[in-house]
Amino acid sequence: MEGSDTYLIRPNPQNKFKPAIVKECIREIVRERLSGKRYEPEEVPELSRSLAESIKDRVKNAGFDKYKLVVQVVIGEQRGEGVKMSSKCFWDADTDNHAEDLFINVCTFCSVHSDYSGGEGAKFKSI
Amino acid sequence: MTTMEEYNNGSEGSFNSEEADAIVKECIEGVVGADDYSQSLVNKWTAGIVERCLTQLVKQGKAYKYIVTCAVMQKTGAGLHTANSCYWDTAMDGSCTVRWENRTMYCVVSVFAVAVA
Numbered sequence: 001m002e003g004s005d006t007y008l009i010r011p012n013p014q015n016k017f018k019p020a021i022v023k024e025c026i027r028e029i030v031r032e033r034l035s036g037k038r039y040e041p042e043e044v045p046e047l048s049r050s051l052a053e054s055i056k057d058r059v060k061n062a063g064f065d066k067y068k069l070v071v072q073v074v075i076g077e078q079r080g081e082g083v084k085m086s087s088k089c090f091w092d093a094d095t096d097n098h099a100e101d102l103f104i105n106v107c108t109f110c111s112v113h114s115d116y117s118g119g120e121g122a123k124f125k126s127i
Numbered sequence: 128m129t130t131m132e133e134y135n136n137g138s139e140g141s142f143n144s145e146e147a148d149a150i151v152k153e154c155i156e157g158v159v160g161a162d163d164y165s166q167s168l169v170n171k172w173t174a175g176i177v178e179r180c181l182t183q184l185v186k187q188g189k190a191y192k193y194i195v196t197c198a199v200m201q202k203t204g205a206g207l208h209t210a211n212s213c214y215w216d217t218a219m220d221g222s223c224t225v226r227w228e229n230r231t232m233y234c235v236v237s238v239f240a241v242a243v244a
Contacts, residue, residue: 044208052212060214068215070194070222070239079205082166086173087196088181091241096192115194115239 017064017116022099025058030103034110039077048073051110059116067116075110089115142191142221142240147184151225151236154179164201164232173197176236184238194239201232215241 033051052073059069076083089098098115158175162168176197184193200207211222219242227234 039206041206044206045210048208048210049212052210056212056214068213068220068241070211070213070215070241072196072209072211072237074198074207074209076200076207077205079203081201081203081205082164082169083198083200083207084169084173085196085198086170086177087194088177089192089194090181090185091192091194098194 017067017095017097019097019099021062022059022064022116023101025062026055026099026101027103029054029058030101030110034103034105037105039075044075048075051075064116070115073110078104091115141219142223142242144221144223146187147223147238147240148225150183151180151223151238152227154183155225155227155234155236159199159227159229159232159234161229163230164199169199173199176234180236180238184240189240190243191240192243194241195236197234197236199232199234202228202230207233207235209235209237211237211239213239 029051033047033054037047052071055073056069056071059071074085087098089096096116103110155176158179159172162172176199177195180195180197181193184191184195198207198209209224213220213222220240222237222239224235224237227236
């Protein structure tokens with residue numbers, strides 16, 4: 001008799017998103033990498049890219065590896081200009097969520113926005 | 128011996144970023160168009176752009192979850208960089224970023240589309 005497959009389409013309550021934990025991950029990494037730094041146009045592209053990678057990896061390893069993750073980092077120079085950022089999402093409010101953090105120092109501001117969406121199916125074979 | 132029936136919408140390919148690009152550009156033009164940067168209106172603009180983009184994308188009826196972000200920045204010579212890193216299914220999911228500017232401001236809109244199941 002063939003066994004049937006069971007798919008997990010929603011995360012377990014233990015593995016459910018915890019925005020507070022993710023916000024803390026983001027905050028730690030950003031403060032560690034950006035404190036005391038000046039805005040250097042040559043460095044910033046690489047810095048923002050590597051920040052996004054590090055944050056994505058840290059969140060993945062914090063127990064959210066079954067989730068798809070989208071991490072966006074925005075770094076800007078402070079020259080008195082006005083900046084406004086907005087975001088909106090179309091997703092499943094039961095499983096998906098986001099966490100964000102804003103870091104400002106004398107010459108730069110950095111806004112990090114990280115979204116989890118969709119638990120990945122985990123396949124179980126039952127006999 | 129029983130066989131499982133497969134339900135899959137084989138016609139859906141990966142995310143079409145050119146189409147999304149066109150939709151986003153149209154939405155930005157529609158909301159901000161020829162206006163000059165204004166501190167009092169910027170809230171309304173970013174909210175409007177994001178709302179419009181999301182509505183138009185969802186209207187396409189594809190099986191995707193969407194995340195839309197928009198940054199509007201006044202032109203003063205300051206620099207701005209955005210970067211993103213995503214952990215997803217590269218065959219089905221995708222993103223598109225549109226940079227738009229007029230005489231007094233920059234607008235950067237990012238759309239992330241994540242396939243559902």
